[in-house]
Every structure is written in C-alpha cells, then in structure tokens.
Amino acid sequence: MSAVEIIRKKRDGGTLSEGEIQEFIEAVTKGTWPEYQVSALLMAIFFRSMTTEEALLLTRAMVHSGKTLDLSSLPGTKVDKHSTGGVGDKVSLVLAPLAAACGVVVPMMSGRGLGHTGGTLDKLESIPGFKVNLKEDEFLAALKNVGCAMMGQTKDVAPADKMLYGLRDVTATVECMPLITASILSKKIAEGISALVMDVKCGSGSFMKNIASARQLAEMIQAVGKANGLQIRTLITNMEAPLGRMVGNSLEVIEAMNTLQGNGPSDLTELCILQARMMVQLAGIESSDAKAELLVKRALKSGQALDKFREMVKQQGGDPRIVDDPTRLPVAKHIAKVTANSEGYILEQDAYTVGQAAMKLGAGRETAEQKIDPAVGIVVCKKPGEKVKPGDTVYEIHHQGGGAATTATLMLAMSFRIGSQPPKLDPLVLEILE
Ligand code: URA
DSSP: OOHHHHHHHHHTTOOOOHHHHHHHHHHHHHTOSOHHHHHHHHHHHHHHOOOHHHHHHHHHHHHTTSOOOOOTTSOSOBEEEEEOOOSSOOHHHHHHHHHHHTTOBEEEEEOOOBTTBOOHHHHHTTSTTOOOOOOHHHHHHHHHHTSEEEEEOOTTSSHHHHHHHHHHHHTTOOSOHHHHHHHHHHHHHHTTOSEEEEEEEESTTSSBOSHHHHHHHHHHHHHHHHHTTOEEEEEEEEOSSOSSSEESHHHHHHHHHHHHTTOSOHHHHHHHHHHHHHHHHHTTSOOSHHHHHHHHHHHHHTSHHHHHHHHHHHHTTOOGGGTTOGGGSOOOSEEEEEEOOSSEEEEEEOHHHHHHHHHHHTSSOSSTTOOOOTTOEEEEOSOTTOEEOTTOEEEEEEEOSSTHHHHHHHHHHTSEEEESSOOOOOOSEEEEOO
C-alpha cells in the first residue's frame, strides 16, 4: 500500500494491518516517507485512535526499528518504573536506589523534560559530572556494580520513537493514547527489562486531565505490556498539584535525597514506598504487601537507600559529595516570594501553571533544543489543605534575575485559591489496576 492509501485508511477510521504498520515504521526509520506524510498519519491516528491490537503491532514495530539491550548476563528479574510525566515528579531518583537497596536490579532509561513536565535526565545532570550518555557496556557495568543505573535513550534504541516523538511535539499529536503507549513501551521493551511499574499521572499537570482518559491509557499500556511478555503493575496517581514541594532540577535532587534519608514530603514518600514495594514484588524478592513494604522501609531507615544513591552518582561520574553537602549543587542567585493575601486554607493548586512558571524561569524547555538552567525552580511552601495567614510564603522562586521572575510571580499568584473551609482532597493514589 502507498503512504497515501495508508493515511486515507486511517483518516476514514479503518484498522491498519500488521503489514501497513510495519511499512509505516520502516519508512519512518529509513526516512523514506516525507515528514508531511508521517505527520498526516500521526494526525489521523490522533483523531481516529487505534485498537489495542494496532497499538500492540505499532509497539512491536517500534521495538524492532532498533537494537534491544541484552541484560541476560545479570541475574534476577530486571524491573523498571516509568511515569507519564508531571510537575515535581522526582520519584525515579528515589526509586531506583531504593529498590536496588532491596535487591532489585533496576535498569532505567529515562527522558528529558519538555513543556511543563520535568525529565529525570535533566535532574541528574544538575549533579556536577553526572553522565547520562552511557554506552551499553557502561550501563551493564553500572548495573553489575551498583544494582541500578539511569541513562538516556541511545540512538540505536527504538529510533522510530525518537523521530516520531520529535514530529508529534511540533504537530500537536503528543496527547494520543496509542502513540503514548507505543512510545513508552517500545523503549521499555528494547531496554531488555522483564517487569515494569507504570505510573499514569492524572490531573492538570499531566497529559491525562481526567480519570476516564487516565484509566483508558492505563488499560491500554497494561494490555500491550502484558501481550509483549512484560510483568506490569499499573497505577493512576494524582497530578492536580505538584508532587512534593520542589520543582526544578537541582532542587528536586535535594528533595529526592531528603526523601532517601526519611525526611521527604509525605506525598512523595508514600508514592516511592508504594512503587518500590511493587518493584520488590515483581522481582520476586517478597510476595506479600506487608513484607515487601517492611523491606523498603528498612532500606530507607537504615541509610542503605541513600548509600545506593551515592554509589550510583559515583559510578556514573558524578560528585558523590553532594549527598552530604547539597550546597555543591547549582544554586540560583536570588529568591523571590509569592505570599498569601488572606487567611484560610489552600483549596487547590494548579500543577500545570506551576510547571509552566518553572519552565519560564529556565528549569524546563519549550522546544527540544533549549538549554535549561539546573539552579532555578520553585519551592512550594504551602500545598492544598494547608492553612495560611496573610503574608505567609506560598512559593519561593529561585531565579537568576531578569524578567523571568516577574512572569513566574504573576503566574504563580494565579495558580492557587484560598478559602475559609478546608478542602476535600482527592487521594494521591487514584487507582491500581489489577
Ligand atoms: N513519554 C514518552 O516516552 N512518550 C510519550 O509519548 C509520552 C510520554
């Protein structure tokens, strides 16, 4: 079938065959379809969607567009975790060393932030010297020596995803369930893992703004993951407000290290313990919820999880002294404040606006080429449900001067509401799929 016929078929609501999907992905990988035809098909998929079977075929074709890592020389079940992305989501930084301290082998291939969402690689790169561009043998050596390693996607792993993601970003076709499913899972499967904890974010700070669409995405990811032989636990978690209290790259490293020392914010700590427990169970180390959770809590309390983080930083070329002395991380020149102007409770806080404000400061990027500033960001001093008086600091803005701080101040002032009665808050974990 020609490109035009495949586009027309999807445009008219048809179901693409295995051959048609393979032809599309081969053309993307070899560059034989012009970008306008690839974009046209992406838009047709955006409007017409895909069946779970089509998403499965798309995922497989994308896995086969490149190389698959061979982790078979490492003993045990290799377990990774992925989140669909949010604001202040530094769970991976805590989870990889925490699960590794419990005996899980954790190969993590992570991404960069785009728009209002942050990326694990950018956060890690705020650690002086930390190398995320590992070669396959360096990744394997890190996994053997430490038990966890975090790297960026190489050009050989799921190259079709890299090309498609770039086009989706500039054609407004990112927020599409089968495309998200295939994008995430193709990278995870090519990474050579056997099990995955998948955190689908739901709320203003994420792609999925309501529970119905989050559930649909979670179900599609779970079905396609299982059909590809992955053991997978999928949860849907709240992203209406930022996770934790720090947003911005070196600030999030500090908060992750605090959490690894048992001094993290309660929402972040709860989510890390739950997901680490699931990773321990998927690895077959403990089967009962209670025993797996106990193991995780012990790793936090004993300092073993923090030690693992230190080891990982050292193994990947970073300065391990940041663990005991976080002032070695990049620090912004100025701190501005956004204060409350009335008494009451924070009723809601819009994660999307907080993420956008952080991006305007330079903590994130509007386009994939932009450079980020690791030092800038936002500290969320008051969160939904907390009491405030006039003059109380709701946000600290860590900035380098110039107009960005004024823009961020205006945005943040609009990002929360105060009311006289405490709000009824949604739970952090909205659903866990069976
Ligand atoms: N994360 C990915 O890796 N791909 C998507 O499409 C969305 C989030």
